[in-house]
Amino acid sequence: MYTLLSGLYKYMFQKDEYCILILGLDNAGKTTFLEQSKTRFNKNYKGMSLSKITTTVGLNIGTVDVGKARLMFWDLGGQEELQSLWDKYYAECHGVIYVIDSTDEERLAESKQAFGLPPLHYSQLYGPLGPASTTAQEASTLGAPPRASWCPPGRGWGWIPCSCVDV
Numbered sequence: 001m002y003t004l005l006s007g008l009y010k011y012m013f014q015k016d017e018y019c020i021l022i023l024g025l026d027n028a029g030k031t032t033f034l035e036q037s038k039t040r041f042n043k044n045y046k047g048m049s050l051s052k053i054t055t056t057v058g059l060n061i062g063t064v065d066v067g068k069a070r071l072m073f074w075d076l077g078g079q080e081e082l083q084s085l086w087d088k089y090y091a092e093c094h095g096v097i098y099v100i101d102s103t104d105e106e107r108l109a110e111s112k113q114a115f116g117l118p119p120l121h122y123s124q125l126y127g128p129l130g131p132a133s134t135t136a137q138e139a140s141t142l143g144a145p146p147r148a149s150w151c152p153p154g155r156g157w158g159w160i161p162c163s164c165v166d167v
């Protein structure tokens with residue numbers, strides 16, 4: 001009886017958990033995105049002032065509940081010396097959000113290079129990365145690498161222009 005009830009409870013209330021990496025160059029807006037997501041989706045969360053966000057050394061972890069899903073975000077530091085740590089998290093994550101500051105044209109090439117990691121890293125990814133929301137051509141215009149080099153075959157991907165400040 002206990003097993004039955006606990007199974008029913010889990011079915012009704014337990015959320016599916018997914019780990020999402022937030023990557024991108026330093027100053028791209030990763031932590032701002034995480035703070036805004038927590039503020040927007042977590043009812044009782046009192047967001048910190050965006051002006052108080054400083055560069056991330058290590059990682060920030062944030063949880064956001066969306067419907068029956070619990071998203072555990074890992075926001076990693078984007079400074080060059082920290083980028084070598086990114087691939088240590090791929091095997092554990094279900095998806096990646098790669099943040100690019102599209103107004104920082106001088107660093108678009110650098111951003112593309114930082115994400116254009118060897119296919120080996122990406123083959124460790126599993127789970128859908130999200131619905132396709134734009135074409136490869138549009139992505140390419142903004143400096144994103146061609147899909148084949150950064151998204152494993154059969155995985156979903158999307159390209160979503162947004163602002164994390166004017167929301």
Ligand SMILES: Nc1nc2c(ncn2[C@@H]2O[C@H](COP(=O)(O)OP(=O)(O)OP(=O)(O)O)[C@@H](O)[C@H]2O)c(=O)[nH]1
Pocket residue numbers: 024025026027028029030031032033050053054055056057076077078079162163164165166
């Ligand atoms: N205009 C504008 N500014 C933004 C946006 N997102 C972030 N910023 C600003 O960009 C700066 C850097 O934001 P962070 O969130 O600290 O960047 P980060 O990617 O976490 O940087 P690291 O922790 O160093 O890797 C801050 O001054 C933010 O206010 C945005 O959507 N629009």
Ligand SMILES: [Mg+2]
Pocket residue numbers: 030031032054055056075076077078
């Ligand atoms: Mg940060």
